[in-house]
Amino acid sequence: MLSNVTVFCFMASYLVAFCLELARFLRKKNGWLRPLIILFSLAGLVAQTAYLFNRSHETQLPPLLGSTHDWLVVFSWLLVAIYLFINLIDEELSIGLFLFPLVLALVVASYFVDHVTNPLVQPATRSWAMLHASLLVLGGVGIVLSFVLSAMYLIQHRRLKQKQNFSDGFHLPSLAKLSRLNRWALMIAAPMLTVGMGIGIGLGVYVRKGAQAISFVDPVIIVYEIVWAAMLLSVVFILRTKQPNQKHIAQLTIWTGGLLLLTVIGIQILTNIRLLNVDSWHSGSEQPRIESQETTAERAAL
Numbered sequence: 001m002l003s004n005v006t007v008f009c010f011m012a013s014y015l016v017a018f019c020l021e022l023a024r025f026l027r028k029k030n031g032w033l034r035p036l037i038i039l040f041s042l043a044g045l046v047a048q049t050a051y052l053f054n055r056s057h058e059t060q061l062p063p064l065l066g067s068t069h070d071w072l073v074v075f076s077w078l079l080v081a082i083y084l085f086i087n088l089i090d091e092e093l094s095i096g097l098f099l100f101p102l103v104l105a106l107v108v109a110s111y112f113v114d115h116v117t118n119p120l121v122q123p124a125t126r127s128w129a130m131l132h133a134s135l136l137v138l139g140g141v142g143i144v145l146s147f148v149l150s151a152m153y154l155i156q157h158r159r160l161k162q163k164q165n166f167s168d169g170f171h172l173p174s175l176a177k178l179s180r181l182n183r184w185a186l187m188i189a190a191p192m193l194t195v196g197m198g199i200g201i202g203l204g205v206y207v208r209k210g211a212q213a214i215s216f217v218d219p220v221i222i223v224y225e226i227v228w229a230a231m232l233l234s235v236v237f238i239l240r241t242k243q244p245n246q247k248h249i250a251q252l253t254i255w256t257g258g259l260l261l262l263t264v265i266g267i268q269i270l271t272n273i274r275l276l277n278v279d280s281w282h283s284g285s286e287q288p289r290i291e292s293q294e295t296t297a298e299r300a301a302l
Helices: 007-026 033-059 068-089 096-109 123-161 175-208 219-240 246-301
Strands: none
Touching: 007 033, 007 096, 033 068, 068 096, 068 123, 096 123, 123 175, 123 246, 175 219, 175 246, 219 246
8 A cells, every 4th residue: 555655645744733833822622733733743644754765665775875756755854854853842832833844845745856866876876976965964953953843942032022911722942942042953964064065066977977967057066156155144143253143143044044945945846847848949940840741742742
């Protein structure tokens, strides 16, 4: 049964879990909702694991090296696994309201990106490509977590400043804890993305010598570099300032995480749509040419 798992299977499970999280936020007495959320999240994670296993069997490659589609599915898988782990530690934390929309966005985006194998994956560079993809996805997860923590910090900051009260189903950590976790997420993600990008540049130079070239002016690569630079500025600002303004750090992280998500989701989809339009235009232009040649041949025969 698990051999026929599709993307829709685990996407539907995560959508139900997110709706239950919303219900948990709106209702005051919601103790029975948490087991259902965990159940649907775990069911989605199992289905997603089976899907990645099947994809790896089809492509004969690890999921991170299979394609952009597989990379996005792994990205969302890690976020769900982190969500379940956090729920085991703190069952009251309302992190699902922030993580599940990102998970669903990544899963939906996987429908519209390439299923083609990454050109960096060659027999001679397979190990380095695996390290490159692993560091990028782990660094990306760190940036997304920092994005979520920053959003929680800004909401909690405004909540305390305006003395707002939410429902019993909405719990956030203290500002000090959120700022500390955000700091660690940035400090861990920065070296991973830096090393991952360095390895990617080296692989790109190596592949350019072969049949398949990598363009360093690709919009995705350029935005990754912008995200990396903004992240490094955040880390340097944190290290050089004894008492940094945590609200400003949270706002900067929101922009950094937003650019990363725009790169991973938006630009990949737009690039794939542009390529599909180009291919359809070429195929459309070839058809009239063939028909005109056939018509000419028929006239000559007559």
